[in-house]
Amino acid sequence: MDRSTVQARSTRWQRVAARLDAYERLLRLDKPIGTLLLLWPTLTALWLASAGRPTWTWVIVMVVGTLLMRSAGCAMNDWADRAFDGHVTRTARRPLVTGEVTPYEALWLAATLAVFAFILVWLGTNPAAMLWSVPALLIAIAYPFFKRFFALPQAFLGIAFSFGIPLAYATAQGSVPGIAWLLLVVNLFWVIAYDTEYAMVDREDDRRIGIRTSALTFGDFDVKAVGICYVAHLAGMAWIGITLHRGAPYFAGLVVAAGLAAYHLVLIRDREPAKCFRAFLNNHWLGFAIFLGVLLDFGYRSAWPRV
Numbered sequence: 001m002d003r004s005t006v007q008a009r010s011t012r013w014q015r016v017a018a019r020l021d022a023y024e025r026l027l028r029l030d031k032p033i034g035t036l037l038l039l040w041p042t043l044t045a046l047w048l049a050s051a052g053r054p055t056w057t058w059v060i061v062m063v064v065g066t067l068l069m070r071s072a073g074c075a076m077n078d079w080a081d082r083a084f085d086g087h088v089t090r091t092a093r094r095p096l097v098t099g100e101v102t103p104y105e106a107l108w109l110a111a112t113l114a115v116f117a118f119i120l121v122w123l124g125t126n127p128a129a130m131l132w133s134v135p136a137l138l139i140a141i142a143y144p145f146f147k148r149f150f151a152l153p154q155a156f157l158g159i160a161f162s163f164g165i166p167l168a169y170a171t172a173q174g175s176v177p178g179i180a181w182l183l184l185v186v187n188l189f190w191v192i193a194y195d196t197e198y199a200m201v202d203r204e205d206d207r208r209i210g211i212r213t214s215a216l217t218f219g220d221f222d223v224k225a226v227g228i229c230y231v232a233h234l235a236g237m238a239w240i241g242i243t244l245h246r247g248a249p250y251f252a253g254l255v256v257a258a259g260l261a262a263y264h265l266v267l268i269r270d271r272e273p274a275k276c277f278r279a280f281l282n283n284h285w286l287g288f289a290i291f292l293g294v295l296l297d298f299g300y301r302s303a304w305p306r307v
Contacts, residue, residue, distance in 0.1 A: 022100035023109065026078060027071035033281055035070045037194065040287030041187045042066055042164030044294050045180065048244065049172035052298025056305045058171050061124035065117050066164060072113035073140045073160070079106040080144035088205040121167075128170040136163040154195040154214040158188035179240065186236030193229035193261075194283040196222060197268055200276040223268055230261040237290060246297050253293015260286040 024030050042062050046054050078085065078096045082103060085091035095101040114137055121133045139160045162184045169180035192214060199215035200222060207216055218225040234254055241250045264279040264286075 018100070022095040026075055026095045026101050026106060027109065027113075028074045029071065033284055034074070035067050036284035037191075037287060038070055038161055038164060039063065039066045040284065040291045041162060041183075041190075042168055044287075044291045045165040045168035045183055046172060047291075047294050047298065048183075049169040049180070052295075054172060054305045057124045058168075059305050061120055061171065062164065062168060065120050065167075068113045068117040068120070069136070069140060072110045072117065073143070075106045075110035075113070076141055077144045079103055079110070082106075084211060087208070088202055090202055090205075125171045126174055128174050128176070129167055132163075132167050132170045132176065136160075136167060139163060154192045154199065155188065157195055158191035159184070161191045162187040179243070182236070183240060186233055186240065189229040189236065190233040190283075190286070193226045193233065193264075194280050196226050196229070197264065197276050197280040197283075200268060200271055201273045201280070203271075203273075223265065223271070226268065227261075227265050230258075230265070234258050234261065246294075249296035250293045253290050253296075256289040256293070257286045260289065 028034055039062075043059070046058060046062055050058070078094055081091070082096045085094050086097045091097070096103065096106055118130075118133060118137075121130055139156075143157055143160050165184045165187060166176040166180050169176050196214040196218065199213035202213070203215045214225070215222050234257060237254055237257075238251065241254070260282065264282060267275040267279040267282075
């Protein structure tokens with residue numbers, strides 16, 4: 001094999017690697033925080049809905065489906081925001097802005113992942129879960145456009161990021177009872193809290209380009225609003241625990257989560273972008289603490305899913 005052929009193959013593989021890297025960044029596969037923030041409340045709901053005994057199939061559907069839909073949502077979000085991201089410091093190097101990925105490719109990837117997620121639900125759950133997956137998809141598509149006109153888009157994001165809860169109940173019980181909708185509303189407050197911390201990072205850029213966020217809407221009340229949302233979320237989870245007659249491990253998880261929420265408020269009190277971003281990233285531990293409390297509350301024999 002001559003030298004020119006080797007160089008040509010090397011260049012070809014470099015181009016493939018660069019394209020795959022761009023896709024990875026578009027789908028945020030290099031940043032799992034969004035998937036984790038979606039996953040913990042979904043698994044919490046699945047364990048509660050199944051009385052601590054979900055099947056492995058349900059768990060796999062929820063975990064993989066969460067990853068697929070989060071990645072599809074990221075591609076859709078970047079497509080919708082492609083004219084704005086270049087003007088925001090944090091997002092100026094996203095693949096759609098730099099031209100590494102075309103708008104058509106972003107839409108194609110989003111659609112493909114959404115189809116795979118639907119097939120996964122179809123194969124691994126039941127008609128009720130399939131039915132509820134449709135509004136989940138529509139909400140995920142609509143969210144990026146709410147930033148154009150809605151003063152509190154984080155509230156709409158809260159619905160999108162909480163829709164794994166009714167899906168989990170539909171999967172485990174074949175219907176979505178009132179407690180599932182209460183869990184969704186309670187989780188919505190947590191999403192508003194951590195996404196406001198996220199929005200505080202981009203406050204000045206968003207103000208300049210006209211994007212609406214909760215950080216701008218709350219103004220000087222932003223830190224207090226985040227605190228109120230944390231309290232509402234934890235108080236709601238405590239009420240749900242009392243209603244469902246949960247035990248000490250469940251409430252211990254809430255105590256740990258409350259400590260983490262207090263730490264986040266300390267981080268954001270001076271509104272320093274780097275600390276606000278650190279608080280946002282740390283939220284997945286809050287969600288994990290609540291899920292771990294639920295897991296342990298059902299006891300060792302119920303800690304693992306059924307076959």
